[in-house]
Amino acid sequence: MAFIDYYKTLGISKNATNKEIKTAYRKLARKFHPDINPDNKDAELNFKNINEANQVLSDPENRKKYDTYGKNWKHGAEYQQAQNQQQRQHQSQNQSGQQGFSEDAYSDFFESMFGGASGSSRQRQRPRFKGQDFNAELHLKLKDVYTSHQQVLTVNGKKIRLTVPAGVENGQVIKIKGKGDKGANGGPNGDLYLKFVIDNDTEFKRVGNDLYQKITLDLYTSILGGEATIDTFNGKVKLQIKPETKNETKVKLKGKGFPVYKNEEKFGDLIITYHIAMPTDLSKEEIALFKELQKIKTK
Amino acid sequence: MRQEHLIAAQTLCTHYNIEISFVATLNQMGLIQIEIIEQEQFINQEQIGNLEKIIRLYNELHVNLEGIDVVLNLLNKEKELKNEVTSLKNRLRLYEND
Incomplete structure (x- = not known):
């Protein structure tokens, strides 16, 4: 579990004001938001990191804890144990932008410092979010897509039956609504984006x-x-x-x-x-x- | 257009916690299309994904509606270009295999 420098993530100095944190977060969120960067895994990871950094640094209590134990977080175990007995701190600022992230929206480092995403008061305060969209590839032969046919796919352990329409192109992406990850807090399920990879082993x-x-x-x-x-x-x-x-x-x-x-x-x-x-x-x-x-x- | 694909704008406003005037503005700007049936406003369910995206851009990134219009247009252009690249790659394979 590596130490994460949240100040570096947001590109701010250690004595940045709340306003500077907010400005830096907003600027980076606009750059890496999943809606602006569809199908971009790097942007998704960056967005997750800046959200996590913002969640810690924008809350004075969390920031204080991070500043105290951040670099030497391993030695903060005792502090952690004491903290675990108390009620979780209230998350006053609800920076959403977590579309597509659920339990794994936080690094191991974050979980060790501030606890998991579930079971806290923050969970109850969070609005409903659409589940994460999944991306998958379906490899077919050219002959397979000459006629429409049924396929059963297993995506993240779930079986999905779909009709592969005849004439689908190599590289074509279709959206299967609601077959992505489950929504958070009662939000709608994400979608499955299926890319067809068609191997042509014919003489045509x-x-x-x-x-x-x-x-x-x-x-x-x-x-x-x-x-x-x-x-x-x-x-x-x-x-x-x-x-x-x-x-x-x-x-x-x-x-x-x-x-x-x-x-x-x-x-x-x-x-x-x-x-x-x-x-x-x-x-x-x-x-x-x-x-x-x-x-x-x-x- | 089949009516069972339409969702009352008011229902969506309650669900997404937005004002009906916000939906009306989106309609005026051409960002979404509203159907009016018997004086009630409806939105086709195919537009829900787009509406959700607009709400997120507006609430989370504080992009104003003109900015959202620009973003969506650029994203559409990007999508078209990606499709064109895929199509050209497929055409290129025709010559590469020779």
Whole structure:
């Protein structure tokens, strides 16, 4: 349990006045408040620290105790024992800003000096707060998000059943209301922010709702035309290859791409790029025939 | 808009310990939208999160309503930029894997 210099946390001197403490706290609270810094863990930790510092230093009784035993808090055990027998000190100043923090809103150092957050009169005085929002990641394969399906997640020991909507994007975040931490003092529960991390282990590349695929054609099919069968997410598709198809030619298969998020009946397109493979290891006969073709072409 | 998603403004004022005039000012500034049905003011439940955020910024950080408007606009812009970065990263993967 490390000693925490609350004066340093607030960036003030040891003889700062109450007004200076208040000003410093407000300035830092505006900088690190969770509402101003969504999904920022560092800001959340800083906010917790400045709240704790303010809670101690803005209360004259707490500040006196901190100033007396702060640096040598280990030697203040006897003082602590005596204090524990008495009623907890009244917390006159109710600096809230503890949205999202409950029992672990205080460092071990704070708990050792001033007792826990629960069971004190401060608990009764505190207004209702929304519970902490949770952030979680759900790792899925690209194929998994082609169709809507049910998933059961375990977040902080709680099982949550949710429907993963088809067409969800990699990196997309959805909010599940009320599935965060429990609210404090009867406040509403926090929300769960679920980020989808989609691993693409298919031969398709996805951009929005469109899928891209490269198909290799042999030289003869590209020159003479023919057929090719490809696999898509919803079955096989037969392609008609036009004669004299050039390398890197693109064809668009309308509606064969990815489903549109929250509009599953609509689909993006599948864009096929033909890559023409040159024949290798030619036999003498093939070389002779190519030479023949060359002669015809240069006539 | 379905009516079961609406919460009486007065109920919210009691719950969050705010004045009805505060809600009216937020509506005038376009920070929240009030629905009026049979002369009673309602707020759509989808706006509750936003309202809570506004109350916290106002009470805890002492940001005035004009400041809150600026903060919320900047946060929205930040969110849009984050989405754009995610989308661009996804597009970039298309070329990185080649």
